[in-house]
Amino acid sequence: MTRQIQVGNVAIGGGAPIVVQSMTNTNTADVEATTRQIQRLEEAGCEIVRLAVPDQKAAAVLPEIRKRASVPLVADIHFDHRLALAAINAGVDKLRLNPGNITDPKKIAAVANAAKGAGIPIRVGANSGSLAENYLREGRATAEGMVQSALDEIRLLEDEGFDQIVVSLKGTDVRMTIEANRRMAEEVDYPLHIGITEAGTPWEGAIRSAVGIGTLLEQGLGDTIRVSLAGDPVEEVRVAYEILRALGLRDRGIGLHVCPTCGRTGVDLVSVADQVRRELADVIEPLKVVLMGCVVNGLGEVKEADVGLVGSREQGTIYVDGEPILVSVPEDQLAEEIVRAARGYLRKRRRTDD
Amino acid sequence: MTRQIQVGNVAIGGGAPIVVQSMTNTNTADVEATTRQIQRLEEAGCEIVRLAVPDQKAAAVLPEIRKRASVPLVADIHFDHRLALAAINAGVDKLRLNPGNITDPKKIAAVANAAKGAGIPIRVGANSGSLAENYLREGRATAEGMVQSALDEIRLLEDEGFDQIVVSLKGTDVRMTIEANRRMAEEVDYPLHIGITEAGTPWEGAIRSAVGIGTLLEQGLGDTIRVSLAGDPVEEVRVAYEILRALGLRDRGIGLHVCPTCGRTGVDLVSVADQVRRELADVIEPLKVVLMGCVVNGLGEVKEADVGLVGSREQGTIYVDGEPILVSVPEDQLAEEIVRAARGYLRKRRRTDD
Numbered sequence: 001m002t003r004q005i006q007v008g009n010v011a012i013g014g015g016a017p018i019v020v021q022s023m024t025n026t027n028t029a030d031v032e033a034t035t036r037q038i039q040r041l042e043e044a045g046c047e048i049v050r051l052a053v054p055d056q057k058a059a060a061v062l063p064e065i066r067k068r069a070s071v072p073l074v075a076d077i078h079f080d081h082r083l084a085l086a087a088i089n090a091g092v093d094k095l096r097l098n099p100g101n102i103t104d105p106k107k108i109a110a111v112a113n114a115a116k117g118a119g120i121p122i123r124v125g126a127n128s129g130s131l132a133e134n135y136l137r138e139g140r141a142t143a144e145g146m147v148q149s150a151l152d153e154i155r156l157l158e159d160e161g162f163d164q165i166v167v168s169l170k171g172t173d174v175r176m177t178i179e180a181n182r183r184m185a186e187e188v189d190y191p192l193h194i195g196i197t198e199a200g201t202p203w204e205g206a207i208r209s210a211v212g213i214g215t216l217l218e219q220g221l222g223d224t225i226r227v228s229l230a231g232d233p234v235e236e237v238r239v240a241y242e243i244l245r246a247l248g249l250r251d252r253g254i255g256l257h258v259c260p261t262c263g264r265t266g267v268d269l270v271s272v273a274d275q276v277r278r279e280l281a282d283v284i285e286p287l288k289v290v291l292m293g294c295v296v297n298g299l300g301e302v303k304e305a306d307v308g309l310v311g312s313r314e315q316g317t318i319y320v321d322g323e324p325i326l327v328s329v330p331e332d333q334l335a336e337e338i339v340r341a342a343r344g345y346l347r348k349r350r351r352t353d354d
Numbered sequence: 355m356t357r358q359i360q361v362g363n364v365a366i367g368g369g370a371p372i373v374v375q376s377m378t379n380t381n382t383a384d385v386e387a388t389t390r391q392i393q394r395l396e397e398a399g400c401e402i403v404r405l406a407v408p409d410q411k412a413a414a415v416l417p418e419i420r421k422r423a424s425v426p427l428v429a430d431i432h433f434d435h436r437l438a439l440a441a442i443n444a445g446v447d448k449l450r451l452n453p454g455n456i457t458d459p460k461k462i463a464a465v466a467n468a469a470k471g472a473g474i475p476i477r478v479g480a481n482s483g484s485l486a487e488n489y490l491r492e493g494r495a496t497a498e499g500m501v502q503s504a505l506d507e508i509r510l511l512e513d514e515g516f517d518q519i520v521v522s523l524k525g526t527d528v529r530m531t532i533e534a535n536r537r538m539a540e541e542v543d544y545p546l547h548i549g550i551t552e553a554g555t556p557w558e559g560a561i562r563s564a565v566g567i568g569t570l571l572e573q574g575l576g577d578t579i580r581v582s583l584a585g586d587p588v589e590e591v592r593v594a595y596e597i598l599r600a601l602g603l604r605d606r607g608i609g610l611h612v613c614p615t616c617g618r619t620g621v622d623l624v625s626v627a628d629q630v631r632r633e634l635a636d637v638i639e640p641l642k643v644v645l646m647g648c649v650v651n652g653l654g655e656v657k658e659a660d661v662g663l664v665g666s667r668e669q670g671t672i673y674v675d676g677e678p679i680l681v682s683v684p685e686d687q688l689a690e691e692i693v694r695a696a697r698g699y700l701r702k703r704r705r706t707d708d
Binding site for chain 1 (some may be wrong): 355377379406451454467483484527528529532551552553554555556557558559560561562564565566572573582584585593596597600601603609611612613614615616619623624627628631651654655
């Protein structure tokens, strides 16, 4: 069990639910674009948002972004500790320092003391691609090197009496990342922020992240996760929740179960599934939707669903709460009617919960 | 270490490379469609193909399908052991029996003896959705129930002196599936076929499969994998290889590494990546393609790639084997030129390997 760290109003570690993070990929200095992306991330369920602060121009707009956003914000700092001090003054809720490029003990002490004064935590975030030379072996990153680089930075923070620390060790290599996190968990009880760096586009990036993050979470390691994907960061949040749902750790929004389809399948289930998922993307409450191609396993499976479909020849029967509510719906209206049924079911469930 | 089982010319377990399987979703009796899909699966790297044999009509065409296909074929049998006997006569390379619906010891003995005569193995494949009543707890499947159901069937086969066995325990629940496989690995040394059943469409199905299969493989469990997705089974094979590549277990075809993109990124990397992946889908040899949005980490990363891109404002430089070969390529020609460079590189590498 890790200790618990507070980031704004969000708790990380110590038994709190696994927190979902992401990072903007706008030019941070573009306040409108950045604020809009933060808003979209928050709507998708992102609970902590990180922003790159590569220069004073970005640091200068942080107070305005902080004012407009409601989710806790993390300033991502590399190389220049003065940007960390500026971000603290701007009211961010957490810092991320890279031990690979901020190594001067005096500068780290200055940041630790400012963060302590502001009451915000620091993530010590080591990355296989940016380890300092002395932590490499034959020019290459290793799990041990990542652990040592982060531990040395942690000790410098602790020397200043600073213990509001989160640790991350991210590599492009899944096995190295898993190994590094296992070792770190034996060394410290700070919460672990886990992820695979530069994982790729949403296609291979989701798979690599699911393997790496999933393996660690299944073994009880990891208190907050970020899925790193090229492209729209909202997709990172969607993949993150799907990983958490797969392990029964969090449930949010639509959870789709679709039969594998076979020669018996009477309707194009994948198209129906994709449309339903897209149109219900705004749903926050857990909603189990089961789409089955035929009656063989269908009748049993839809009983366990909030909303279900059992297909037959170019049509289907729609179920809500285990009961058929619409029969012989033509294939081209299935997605639409499932969405309508789901919205109706959610309205009713909300009223019942009141 | 599991014992090794031979399926046609493919070895499963005992230190052999993890084998990638998939299953046709055509009507098996439609020989043309089924043969065409088997061919597509094989081209995608599928090493063993399973076919549903739901009735005598499907069993009757197996000899013709067996004649036309070159990959080992598995007959998937439920309920009726006579279909298993017919499939053995048809020359299939392996059977899959479901212990949830073929339970009569006499019938299992008949199948075991016929399989022994034909020299083919049997997969005992338990599924959380089709366990016999007596293995359920309060009407629900458990990890223990899956293990017991499979073990009882295994013992019946062993009673006939049959030991060419592969075991699978698949659930829709990822944790239950992991738990069941862990327990089974303590009970027997037969190879494990692993997968998550009814995982969903390629979107959530890939993520759930990566979490479940990835977690087991990372811990050394699993000798052959099937990713179950709704839709085209070729996508199952692609996802399977991506899971294996993430863990460094297999490498096949294009492996893409794409930087996460940020405000600095000068070109639409995700579009380039998607186009390159699509156009190089036929490549079988391992090919590492690295696409970076700018020079910051780009110059270092492309050095490790077979083919690389470093983007800048609406153009980019293409690298082969770490060396720049084309500069100032306009954005709309990047994908095309990367594909051309990759094909040239592969031709050259093949010649060098000769």
